[in-house]
Amino acid sequence: MGLAAMIIGIIAVVLGFIPFCGYFALLPAIVGLILGIVDVKQKSKAKQPKGKGMAGIVLNAVAIIVILLWTLVFAVGGAVTIPGVIEDFNVPPIERSINE
Secondary structure, X not given: OHHHHHHHHHHHHHHHOOOOOHHHHHHHHHHHHHHHHHHHHHHHHOOOOOHHHHHHHHHHXXXXXXXXXXXXXXXXXXXXXHHHHHHHHHOXXXXXXXXX
C-alpha cells in the first residue's frame, strides 16, 4: 500500500501543477492519502520501515494543497474579471456608439 500511495502521489503532484488538470487528480490524491495513512499505521504496529507510506502521505498532501491553491487562484481571477465582462455586455449598442 505504501508503494501505491507513493506512485499515486507522484502522479497527483505532477497533474496538480498543470492548470485545470488538477481536478482529475483530486480524487486519486485523497485515495492515495488514505492508503498512505493506513500503510503507516500497519507498519508502525508491525515495527517495519514506513518510508514509502510517509512519502505517499507527503506527496498526496502536497498535491491536494496545490490543487486547492490553483482552484483559489482561478476563483479569485474569475471573481475579479466577471463583473467587468458583465458591465461591458449591459451597455446597449446604440449608447455605446454615441458615447464613443
